[in-house]
Amino acid sequence: MMNPVEEYIFTVQPFEIDFRGKLTFPLLINKLLNAAGQHADKRGFGIRDINKINRSWVLSRVYLDLTRCPKDRENIKVETWIEGLLRTFTQRNFAIYDETGNALGYARTVWSMIDMETRRPVNLMSFGIDQYIHIKECPVAKGGKIILPDDTSALDTFTIKYSDVDINQHLNSAKYVEHIFDAFSLDEIKQHNTIQRFEIEYVEECRYGEKISIFKKEVQPNDFIIVLKKEDGTITCKSRILFTE
Amino acid sequence: MMNPVEEYIFTVQPFEIDFRGKLTFPLLINKLLNAAGQHADKRGFGIRDINKINRSWVLSRVYLDLTRCPKDRENIKVETWIEGLLRTFTQRNFAIYDETGNALGYARTVWSMIDMETRRPVNLMSFGIDQYIHIKECPVAKGGKIILPDDTSALDTFTIKYSDVDINQHLNSAKYVEHIFDAFSLDEIKQHNTIQRFEIEYVEECRYGEKISIFKKEVQPNDFIIVLKKEDGTITCKSRILFTE
Numbered sequence: 001m002m003n004p005v006e007e008y009i010f011t012v013q014p015f016e017i018d019f020r021g022k023l024t025f026p027l028l029i030n031k032l033l034n035a036a037g038q039h040a041d042k043r044g045f046g047i048r049d050i051n052k053i054n055r056s057w058v059l060s061r062v063y064l065d066l067t068r069c070p071k072d073r074e075n076i077k078v079e080t081w082i083e084g085l086l087r088t089f090t091q092r093n094f095a096i097y098d099e100t101g102n103a104l105g106y107a108r109t110v111w112s113m114i115d116m117e118t119r120r121p122v123n124l125m126s127f128g129i130d131q132y133i134h135i136k137e138c139p140v141a142k143g144g145k146i147i148l149p150d151d152t153s154a155l156d157t158f159t160i161k162y163s164d165v166d167i168n169q170h171l172n173s174a175k176y177v178e179h180i181f182d183a184f185s186l187d188e189i190k191q192h193n194t195i196q197r198f199e200i201e202y203v204e205e206c207r208y209g210e211k212i213s214i215f216k217k218e219v220q221p222n223d224f225i226i227v228l229k230k231e232d233g234t235i236t237c238k239s240r241i242l243f244t245e
Numbered sequence: 246m247m248n249p250v251e252e253y254i255f256t257v258q259p260f261e262i263d264f265r266g267k268l269t270f271p272l273l274i275n276k277l278l279n280a281a282g283q284h285a286d287k288r289g290f291g292i293r294d295i296n297k298i299n300r301s302w303v304l305s306r307v308y309l310d311l312t313r314c315p316k317d318r319e320n321i322k323v324e325t326w327i328e329g330l331l332r333t334f335t336q337r338n339f340a341i342y343d344e345t346g347n348a349l350g351y352a353r354t355v356w357s358m359i360d361m362e363t364r365r366p367v368n369l370m371s372f373g374i375d376q377y378i379h380i381k382e383c384p385v386a387k388g389g390k391i392i393l394p395d396d397t398s399a400l401d402t403f404t405i406k407y408s409d410v411d412i413n414q415h416l417n418s419a420k421y422v423e424h425i426f427d428a429f430s431l432d433e434i435k436q437h438n439t440i441q442r443f444e445i446e447y448v449e450e451c452r453y454g455e456k457i458s459i460f461k462k463e464v465q466p467n468d469f470i471i472v473l474k475k476e477d478g479t480i481t482c483k484s485r486i487l488f489t490e
Contacts, residue, residue, distance in 0.1 A: 014282040014292060015275050015419045019453070021412050030260050037259040041318070047259060048317070072293070072412075073286070161427035162434060167266050167317075169431065174260045182406035186414065186453055189407060208264070208431055 002043060004134035008035030008078040012070050019186055022069040023076075025195055026178035029062065032094050032107055033174055035078040039092075045127045054116045058205075059109060059173045060089070063143045064198040066096075066105035075099045081134040088112050088121040090129060093138040108140045116168070119205065143199050146238040148227040154213040155183055160206055171206040171236075180226045180239050183216045192222055192243030199240040206236050221245075247288060249379035253280030253323040257315050264431055267314040268321075270440055271423035274307065277339050277352055278419055280323040284337075290372045299361045303450075304354060304418045305334070308388045309443040311341075311350035320344045326379040333357050333366040335374060338383040353385045361413070364450065388444050391483040393472040399458040400428055405451055416451040416481075425471045425484050428461045437467055437488030444485040451481045466490075 010031060018024040023031075040046040040057070047057050070076045077097045084091040094107040112121040158179060166172040177200065206212060206228075215227045222243040228236045255276055263269040268276075285291040285302070292302050315321045322342045329336040339352040357366040403424060411417040422445065451457060451473075460472045467488040473481045 013275075013279040015278045015411075015417060017412060018407065019410050019412055019414050024408055026408055030258075033260045034258040162263065162429055162431060163269055163271055163423045163427050165264050165431070166260075167262060167264055169264050172260060178408045182408050184407055186407060186410070 001131065004132040005079050005081040005136065006035060006039035006042065008038050008080065010076055010078075012072055012074050012076065014072065017072045020069075020189070021072050023071070025069070025181050025198070026174060028069065028096075029064075029177045029198075030174040031076070031078060032062075032080070032096075032109070033059070035080045035094065036092055036109070039080045043128070043132055045129055050113065050127070051116070055113050055122060056116050056168065058112050058114050058202070060112055060202050061110035061143065062107060062198065062200045063109070063140050064105060064107040065140045066195055066198070068104050069194060070096075070098070070104065076104070081136055082129060082132050083108075083135065083138070085124060085130050085133055087123055087125065090124055093136070093140075095136075095138065106138045106140045108138060141197070143201075146199065146201060146225055146227075146240050148215055148225050148238070149217050149219065152215045152217045152227075154229075155216045156214045158212055158214070160208050160210050160212065165208045169208045171212075173202065176200065176202070176228065176237050179212070179214065179228065180241070183214045183226055194244050195241060196244045197240070197242035201238045202236075203238060204230070204234055204236045206230065212236065246376065249377040250324050250326045250381065251280060251284035251287065253283050253325065255321055255323075257317055257319045257321065259317065262317045265314075265434070266317050268316070270314070270426050270443070271419060273314065273341075274309075274422045274443075275419040276321070276323060277307075277325070277341075277354070278304070280325045280339065281337055281354070284325045288373070288377055290374055295358065295372070296361070300358050300367060301361050301413065303357050303359050303447070305357055305447050306355035306388065307352060307443065307445045308354075308385050309350060309352040310385045311440055311443070313349050314439060315341075315343070315349065321349070326381055327374060327377050328353075328380065328383065330369060330375050330378055332368055332370065335369055338381070338385075340381075340383065351383045351385045353383060386442070388446075391444060391446060391470055391472075391485050393460055393470050393483070394462050394464065397460045397462045397472075399474075400461045401459045403457055403459070405453050405455050405457065410453045414453045416457075418447065421445065421447070421473065421482050424457070424459065424473065425486070428459045428471055439489050440486060441489045442485070442487035446483045447481075448483060449475070449479055449481045451475065457481065
């Protein structure tokens with residue numbers, strides 16, 4: 001049987017780095033999602049395989065603990081494997097390593113498979129996912145409830161455009177993260193040093209053309225809650241970013 | 246001596262595709278720039294090498310002719326080489342191939358090297374670039390003057406954010422292209438079918454936090470001029486996009 005752990009190797013490219021000379025955080029999430037895609041493709045339950053039967057994967061949670069961000073031109077290895085499978089959810093984990101094998105961070109993610117018409121979750125049994133369930137060290141703290149203080153007012157808004165959307169014309173999971181990080185000024189990112197913890201809960205899909213408001217609050221020193229809402233006030237995603245002192 | 250032509254190979258990843266299931270056009274430009282970086286790095290005049298002596302590369306022109314866009318999960322090879330060198334400009338060309346070696350497109354680009362303090366172009370001789378000058382087929386039409394009709398009014402504005410800027414805190418060359426394409430609706434992109442020609446002239450750098458206005462006009466059927474301006478009216482870049490019928 002195929003190895004349950006997939007390796008996805010990449011080199012940080014010059015146009016993937018931010019003002020710190022490090023891989024932009026949204027692109028780090030993008031790389032994890034690419035690793036997940038490669039793992040699922042090779043094992044027969046990739047998005048293109050399941051699209052044929054009118055199903056699609058939807059990312060619902062990401063919990064990431066990071067010790068440092070990949071640097072410009074650094075060779076990085078992402079390992080990904082499936083840790084658990086429930087009827088309508090599967091848990092996929094990630095480990096991020098530098099060239100010498102030191103772990104830079106770990107992530108836990110939760111996915112569901114949806115019917116592309118109803119957009120409702122479907123039963124995950126019968127895709128042969130269970131045979132790849134694997135237990136491997138993944139030290140990531142459990143996610144708590146993400147609560148935005150009521151007194152938080154909108155910081156900014158954006159409209160979902162061409163480069164934001166996936167093949168279903170929904171805001172792509174990696175682009176959410178880009179919009180969340182764009183809610184921080186360079187000074188905020190500088191003074192808060194490195195990202196230690198990132199959490200995101202995808203609550204409701206957004207379509208092309210929708211206008212999204214960004215709410216952001218520092219609830220504890222270095223600890224931020226960012227929530228994206230639709231025009232009608234519906235929460236589309238909740239996020240938490242904890243910077244190191 | 247090292248081969249004057251560098252090969253940069255990549256697979257189109259699931260979170261790199263647009264609503265058409267094809268590599269987003271801004272990311273295609275990004276891949277070309279990554280290929281350029283790899284070519285220059287290996288030959289000793291990469292951005293990190295010249296940053297040490299307080300110099301940096303600046304992209305000033307891109308002319309791209311495309312027959313088709315790379316598809317999801319397609320394996321693509323970009324070849325890049327230097328065709329010409331003048332005192333303050335160098336011309337770098339690109340060829341984009343699919344897995345079977347069919348050319349998907351070709352690009353011609355113009356770069357200058359600047360002094361990072363003065364932001365002025367410096368003399369390019371003495372970096373050993375000349376030894377790599379290479380002549381290879383690169384069928385790309387010459388670029389004409391890009392003129393925005395006077396009666397064009399601003400379509401949209403954006404503020405330069407964290408994910409837009411490079412290590413110098415300027416709008417990154419690939420992100421200009423993303424903002425340009427975001428000036429098109431999905432319907433416009435759909436009805437205009439595929440991109441046949443793309444031109445961009447980088448005129449003036451923009452810094453983090455600047456507010457940029459987007460001007461767009463269809464000057465001929467399927468032929469668009471897009472210009473980005475700063476708040477004071479200064480043109481920061483001019484672009485032309487020609488779609489196939």
